Amino acid sequence: MSAVIEITGLRKTFRTLRHGGRVAVDDFDMVVEAGQVHGFLGPNGSGKTTTLRALLGLVNADAGELRVLGEPAPEQLARVAGRVGAIVESPQFFGNFTGQRTLRLLAVAGGVPTSRVDEVLEQVGLHDRGQDRVKGYSLGMRQRLAVASALLKNPELLILDEPANGLDPAGIREMRDLMRTLAESGVTVLVSSHILGEIQLICDHVTIISRGRRVAAGRVDDVLAGHDQHEWQVRVGDPGRGAELLRAAGLTVTAHPDDLLVVGGTREPELISSTLGGQELWVRELTPIRPDLESVFLELTAAPAPPRQADGTTPDGTGTGGADPGGTDPGGGRLIELDRNDGRRVDA
Numbered sequence: 001m002s003a004v005i006e007i008t009g010l011r012k013t014f015r016t017l018r019h020g021g022r023v024a025v026d027d028f029d030m031v032v033e034a035g036q037v038h039g040f041l042g043p044n045g046s047g048k049t050t051t052l053r054a055l056l057g058l059v060n061a062d063a064g065e066l067r068v069l070g071e072p073a074p075e076q077l078a079r080v081a082g083r084v085g086a087i088v089e090s091p092q093f094f095g096n097f098t099g100q101r102t103l104r105l106l107a108v109a110g111g112v113p114t115s116r117v118d119e120v121l122e123q124v125g126l127h128d129r130g131q132d133r134v135k136g137y138s139l140g141m142r143q144r145l146a147v148a149s150a151l152l153k154n155p156e157l158l159i160l161d162e163p164a165n166g167l168d169p170a171g172i173r174e175m176r177d178l179m180r181t182l183a184e185s186g187v188t189v190l191v192s193s194h195i196l197g198e199i200q201l202i203c204d205h206v207t208i209i210s211r212g213r214r215v216a217a218g219r220v221d222d223v224l225a226g227h228d229q230h231e232w233q234v235r236v237g238d239p240g241r242g243a244e245l246l247r248a249a250g251l252t253v254t255a256h257p258d259d260l261l262v263v264g265g266t267r268e269p270e271l272i273s274s275t276l277g278g279q280e281l282w283v284r285e286l287t288p289i290r291p292d293l294e295s296v297f298l299e300l301t302a303a304p305a306p307p308r309q310a311d312g313t314t315p316d317g318t319g320t321g322g323a324d325p326g327g328t329d330p331g332g333g334r335l336i337e338l339d340r341n342d343g344r345r346v347d348a
């Protein structure tokens with residue numbers, strides 16, 4: 001497999017009127033291989049959009065090496081621009097135009113044959129609504145129209161920043177199906193999100209960013225396996241006696257009224273069943289407790305590390321913020337759906 005995106009040592013600091021220098025991304029690495037549906041996961045304000053903007057030449061990095069389809073970015077982006085579709089800032093469409101007319105204009109402007117318009121409308125499931133004005137579209141339909149515009153040039157690589165943001169469950173599902181279909185047709189997809197369930201459902205690989213730094217990367221299954229505590233839920237007729245027997249066998253056991261929680265290594269199932277069965281206490285149920293991406297994500301991004309500032313100070317003087325002044329510390333349990341803090345931004 002070849003890398004379609006390579007980021008090494010990316011660093012970006014923003015200057016803000018209120019806080020001075022703010023490190024948005026720090027010594028960040030990411031590799032996306034061809035054919036992957038790669039999730040770029042992080043809490044609000046962790047640096048996802050900044051990374052994608054740097055990759056696409058929309059913001060200047062302070063340090064780091066970036067490559068898109070093998071070409072150094074932003075210097076040689078123009079060479080590969082025709083092979084990359086990206087939606088990083090929400091595109092605004094003219095409400096009085098139909099979806100079809102919108103795409104036709106974009107096709108002409110981009111030097112793409114207008115015959116692509118109907119194809120991409122079909123691809124994003126808007127074929128029946130192509131003749132309707134955009135102002136009558138739902139948010140989900142507008143998002144799909146945005147994806148359609150990025151697909152006009154038949155890209156090999158599609159970069160989508162928070163495509164499910166603001167969508168209702170039906171819209172999220174449509175977007176998810178669309179991304180799967182695109183991936184099946186051979187497009188490499190990099191999708192950023194702070195919605196964990198989405199990433200786990202759509203992506204095969206993931207890079208997790210927290211406070212501007214990479215905290216995990218790899219196959220979703222491997223990232224999960226790396227956090228597997230090898231916990232087993234055991235149901236037996238007499239949990240109290242079961243706990244005693246298992247502890248005597250050297251296992252770490254937490255007894256609950258209805259079951260036992262056993263923490264240990266990979267050979268525990270055999271040991272549990274033979275220990276209990278040897279004393280005629282029969283195991284009714286033995287279930288591995290697998291970590292999900294949400295628990296891994298919360299664990300990885302909950303570090304109470306002091307926020308990094310270019311001048312070494314905390315961003316808000318409280319010492320509780322992170323790279324995100326919106327206060328989205330997952331430890332506070334408000335991680336999943338918080339608003340952006342664009343209102344306070346002042347670009348460097």
Ligand SMILES: Nc1ncnc2c1ncn2[C@@H]1O[C@H](COP(=O)(O)OP(=O)(O)OP(=O)(O)O)[C@@H](O)[C@H]1O
Nearest residue numbers: 014024044045046047048049050323324345346347
């Ligand atoms: N133009 C800017 N000027 C000043 N600070 C900025 C600017 N853009 C981003 N930041 C700050 O950089 C940090 C990272 O922001 P970024 O938008 O990259 O995060 P994100 O992970 O994409 O968040 P979200 O999920 O909310 O989109 C935040 O603290 C943010 O406030």
